[in-house]
Amino acid sequence: MTVDRHDAAACAWRAEAIRRIEADYNRSADTHLIRLDLPRYPGITLYLKDESSHPTGSLKHRLARSLFLYALCNGWIGRDTCIIEASSGSTAVSEAYFARMLGLRFIAVVPSSTAAPKLDAIRFQGGEIHTADDPRTVYDVAQRLANETGGHYLDQFTYAERATDWRGNNNIAESIFAQLAAEESPIPRWIVCGAGTGGTSATIGRFIRYQRHETRLCVADPVHSIFHRHYANPAEVALPEGCASRIEGIGRPRVEPSFVPAVIDRMIAVEDAASIGAMRALSKRLGRRVGGSTGTNLVAVSRLVEEMASCGETGSIVTILCDGGDRYGCTYYDDAWLEAGEVDWRPHEAAMDALFAG
Structure with missing residues (x-):
């Protein structure tokens, strides 16, 4: 028996839908890779993959x-x-x-x-x-x-974790390495990202291994997230009731199916106040607001920079600027909102200011 599922009209609509999405991609230049020199740490350079420049403003x-x-x-x-x-x-x-x-x-x-x-x-x-x-x-x-x-x-x-072609085809990892090609340290020591679904970390981690790079992948995770706990102890799969992070877009109360811990080299848990302080410090450095998950990434970056410097290592670190901060004007950028939630971000902002100090 022959079964033919071909529907010419449906195939034509699907082809046009894919064409529209691909055309939209072609109209959008690749997101910028912003270089930030760290004067206190000669030989170590930080790069921000600015995903806020997408048409919808985020990674x-x-x-x-x-x-x-x-x-x-x-x-x-x-x-x-x-x-x-x-x-x-x-x-x-x-x-x-x-x-x-x-x-x-x-x-x-x-x-x-x-x-x-x-x-x-x-x-x-x-x-x-x-x-x-x-x-x-x-x-x-x-x-x-x-x-x-x-x-x-x-x-x-x-x-x-499976919808993106991790071997290449314009994914974020391929873009990062292509944009670093002419830099002093084209193969970064670390790439730092967060995990909400786990899709970005899976794509980057797989790409690094597939290309046989020596780069290591660090996932920065809110302290009130199950991911870093599950990474340390696979038996932990859900947070206790009432435990929740303030950092939107990353961290989850349960281990999601698309989170792939085996491709991650290290996880760093970050307090919410530290994320917000780092976010504010980076916003001053860039002259524009960034979101809270970018702050989480930056806290992990600062720890890795200190470790590299103490070991006499040089090289580059890449992290993700996940989204802009305009959507957080009534939360992370509202002092009264933070104080009402007893979030003491100021010491962390000062500490992150020191990372960028000359």
Whole structure:
């Protein structure tokens, strides 16, 4: 018996959808690699991979593009498919952008406590909001909505590590090494990133090994996240009830399917106050605001710089500038909000100022 699933109209729509996404990528120049010399540490150079310059303003633009292409090529998305995601932040903003590009309905399932500016950013890109009173149920609610609408749940926390081609094809790791090619230290000692889904760390870690680089991968993780605990003790898979991080976009209360600890060389746990202090210090250094997860990365970078200097090592370190800080004006950049939450960021800001001091 011969079974032919070819539908000419569906194939034509899919081809056009992929063309639109690829054309959008071609219109966007690669994100910048910002060099920061560290005068107190001669021979050690810091580079920031500035993902805030994507059209939707964050690293998650790469993930959203990959998830859409993965789902399209798997035949999971068609011309009338409703797209669903469990996300209250940058991923939902980026996915709404691509859904609108393809003329598809997009629904973000978010906790009911989600801040209004984040919801506004999703709506600005054409997305709809569906709230869940219990944040722990967002995954189940997203799947239920997909079933009810006949739609597709993109499920970033499952597919992030496999949707991106980690061997190359314009992924973030390939971009970093290409942009470093003419620098004094083209093969960095360390690349530092965070983990929300785990997709970025999986892509970078696999690429480093595939290319046989000596670079090591460090994942900076909020102290109130399960990832670094699971890395140290695989038996730990969920945080205690009521334990939560303030740093948006990274850290999770449960080990996500797309988190791949075996490709990570080291994890560093970072206090929320330290992340916010580092974020503020870097914002002064750059003359523009960055987000909290960038601060988390920077705290890990500072520790690695100190260790390299104490051992007499030189070379480069690359980390991710994950997103801009404009969405955090009423939180991380609001002194009253921080003081109400008893977040003492000032000593950490001063300590990070010293990293950049001449």
